[in-house]
Amino acid sequence: MSGPRYHRPKRQDQRLVAFECQSCGWVSYPERKRTCKGCSAAPAEYEEVQLQERGEIKTFVVQHYLPDDIETPQPVAIVDVPQVGDGEPARIYGLLAESELDELEVGREVEARFRELFDDGDRPINSFKFAVPRGEK
Template identity: 40%
Template sequence: MTTPHQWRISESNAKLIGYRCPKCSWVSFPEKKRACKRCGSAPVEMMGFVMKPFGKIVSFVVQHRLPEGFETPLPLAIIEFEEGARAAGHIIDCKLEELHVGFEVEAEYRIMYEENGLTMYSYKFKPRRSH
């Protein structure tokens, strides 16, 4: 059964919703902030919109030692979306030697973990290919 916590995060897990500052156009992701981190406007009513699933790697690490339940080696990266927002995410469908800063990726809906008998889904990032 969906728990209150799962319900609260369901929309942000299903869609890549960014929040744009009406004053300076800075994009917050995934939280809707009440103050703009770039221009400092506060309080500010940020406008939600669905971002394109494309971005590039700004920084990454490869995890080799993790608890049970994780596939290793697991590349984790900071992604900068085309809209400018940044997020941390898993890198998938990729050879480790392909990874580099500036590597273009696209978001893909995947299984994240299981909680309360439900499979939880959200976005991971794979190399941007033409398909």
């Protein structure tokens, strides 16, 4: 079993499960919360929602200087990931993978791909990375 830090949000990270505040509609991902960053409700009532497997790049960078064990260049984005059905998107950080750097732009649609994110020393930690969909460049 992986350490508690990685175990706690495992379901959110592996199933794209998020939580919607029933007062204001703000969506929390990946944290399961009891207070709301949108409307400050405390306690807030949350409903579980399913995120889509596609999102939109709101902004991004391409990191060239990282520790030696991380592959560079490493693009990372802020991605809006819509819910299945109506409601606000989740706004999250997403590592980008399997994409050409010149394909990346604000507004570009990207799809979630389940990948090994990194190794915590004992075992791999898995979650979603985002990539430009194949055949839609």
